[in-house]
Amino acid sequence: MKIVEALAAIPLFQGMNSEQLQKLALIVADQRYSRGQAIFAEGDAGVGFYVVISGKVKIFKLSSEGKEQILHVFGSGEPFAEAAVFAGSCFPAHAMALETSRIFFFPRLKFTLLIQENPALAMNMMAALSMRLKKFASLIESLSLKEVPGRLAVHLLLLAEEQERDEVRLDLTKSHLASLLGTIPETLSRILTKMTKADMIATNGPSITLLNRDALEALASGEERL
């Protein structure tokens, strides 16, 4: 797919005319990454930002013992590391491709010039940053106020909403899901077992069927425990 076409499909660049997209295309670096390949490391200089064109990318923090906390998983059309552009400092986390991915890189300086002559782009950018902040606020809330079963319940209910069905497909391995929920695979596994025994869900490989929404919602809100 050509660069301009790919750009036009990115939500961040909606509302831009074709002339502006052409200009954008001139500054893009079109990159490929394979599964497991690092895109940048925490502490690297933030000289620009990225947009996932295809594939999947995880953004994560590492503890000194190697435990990882996933902050986000991004798919097609989603920008990441935008904050580095404006904070003008180094990346606060690691980024790695979860599968073979095509990624556009936008260099900081050239991009800031474009943004200044393009209010629509600026507004989109602020909207993107704001949505990101809201997501972080929810994650923080979950991590500090809810136990793991509650976090899992929230996640499952969100997935069911997104996919508009009760049989949900995890688009992540269970290990990654554990990391996203701020826990470890063993704990996640045990909780899935418990939920199954309590007839809240039925699992079948990467597919989970929600059997009792009320019970899950009670867990999600912290009213009930497993």
Add this chain to the structure above:
Amino acid sequence: MKIVEALAAIPLFQGMNSEQLQKLALIVADQRYSRGQAIFAEGDAGVGFYVVISGKVKIFKLSSEGKEQILHVFGSGEPFAEAAVFAGSCFPAHAMALETSRIFFFPRLKFTLLIQENPALAMNMMAALSMRLKKFASLIESLSLKEVPGRLAVHLLLLAEEQERDEVRLDLTKSHLASLLGTIPETLSRILTKMTKADMIATNGPSITLLNRDALEALASGEERL
């Protein structure tokens, strides 16, 4: 203090000329809050954003059992709830004045008009949002990867850096600090006692003296435990 003067002192509005500040002043609502007064609640419509002129404000999430997780504490010159302006939805957390405070409110629609004709303001706004994201990333890392003593050590070292001395003054009650660290006052109190017994710190009311930076840094990085 007059509104325009106050505006000129706000980092977010640096680089704006006096004509632009005048325009800004026209849309500001100058508000006062007393200690403990709610500014907005989670879920309220986000019809604008705020800047603290004087006093102190906490932004926090509540669990269903009433435990609170502080996301930020803002002081003079700092904007808050900016995300609501661009995400165009409701506030994702609660806001309350911690002491008598003067606060400027900027209504969403009028402010977005100003921002679109003012690239410098847009850039400042994006920088502010980006810094906020980085802070959140650190908080998430702390909450999920570090034990409470580690989080406290990080916080103390940061305070010492900000205040440029080893005798640090807490600008929060210990209960609030506990909430900011994602724990409860009892746990914080015990850890302070332990740190004191280990000769890492000396406490004297709201003042804490750092006696052994190396030990604190070892805790902060997770190499060592209490």
Add this chain to the structure above:
DNA sequence: CGAATCCTTGAGTTCCCTCAAGAGAAGTGG
């Protein structure tokens, strides 16, 4: 069919939260 990765289950331990109660500090009002 092996090799690698991912998932599950068990046993033991640790951290921190809950509940409870008392001590200290601070502000109010008589």
Add this chain to the structure above:
DNA sequence: CCACTTCTCTTGAGGGAACTCAAGGATTCG
């Protein structure tokens, strides 16, 4: 100025959730 309330901080005992370590089973993929 002192008793009073109120808020904050501290300390103790107990329990539970989740992590560590370890090993076996399942799945995928070349």
